[in-house]
Amino acid sequence: MRIAVYGAGGVGGYFGGRLALAGSDVHLIDRGAHLQALREHGLRVQSVKGDFKVDTRNDDKDYSRIRCPQCRWQPDKHSRWTCSPGCGHSWNTFETRGLCPDCGKKWFQTACLHCSAWSPHEDWYEERKN
Ligand SMILES: [Zn+2]
Ligand SMILES: [Zn+2]
Numbered sequence: 001m002r003i004a005v006y007g008a009g010g011v012g013g014y015f016g017g018r019l020a021l022a023g024s025d026v027h028l029i030d031r032g033a034h035l036q037a038l039r040e041h042g043l044r045v046q047s048v049k050g051d052f053k054v055d056t057r058n059d060d061k062d063y064s065r066i067r068c069p070q071c072r073w074q075p076d077k078h079s080r081w082t083c084s085p086g087c088g089h090s091w092n093t094f095e096t097r098g099l100c101p102d103c104g105k106k107w108f109q110t111a112c113l114h115c116s117a118w119s120p121h122e123d124w125y126e127e128r129k130n
Pocket of ligand 2: 068069070071072073112113114115116117
């Protein structure tokens with residue numbers, strides 16, 4: 001079973017955590033400071049039924065909505081970009097939304113590993129406002 005919980009605070013975090021403990025494939029979707037905390041520390045839930053912790057740090061990112069705007073190629077978690085010109089660090093740019101984790105350089109353009117075309121990083125995300 002694959003479950004997406006939107007908003008990992010309070011209720012969402014509690015039920016998402018419970019489901020994860022029960023063996024479901026739970027994806028907690030949150031943003032901002034909360035997401036940062038989830039990435040760094042995992043999910044901690046304190047409740048009247050007992051406290052528990054769920055490790056969300058290795059949660060696989062959903063790459064199904066990320067595509068090259070030019071050729072529709074989809075990266076996956078093993079895809080790697082190199083910070084060049086820059087510090088030469090190699091990482092998955094979609095894990096950090098274009099930010100080099102080593103030198104902090106923000107890559108506003110992302111090269112496609114398939115067709116080599118450069119496109120604005122934000123254009124790779126298919127989630128569009130209606
Ligand atoms: Zn760099
Ligand atoms: Zn492409």
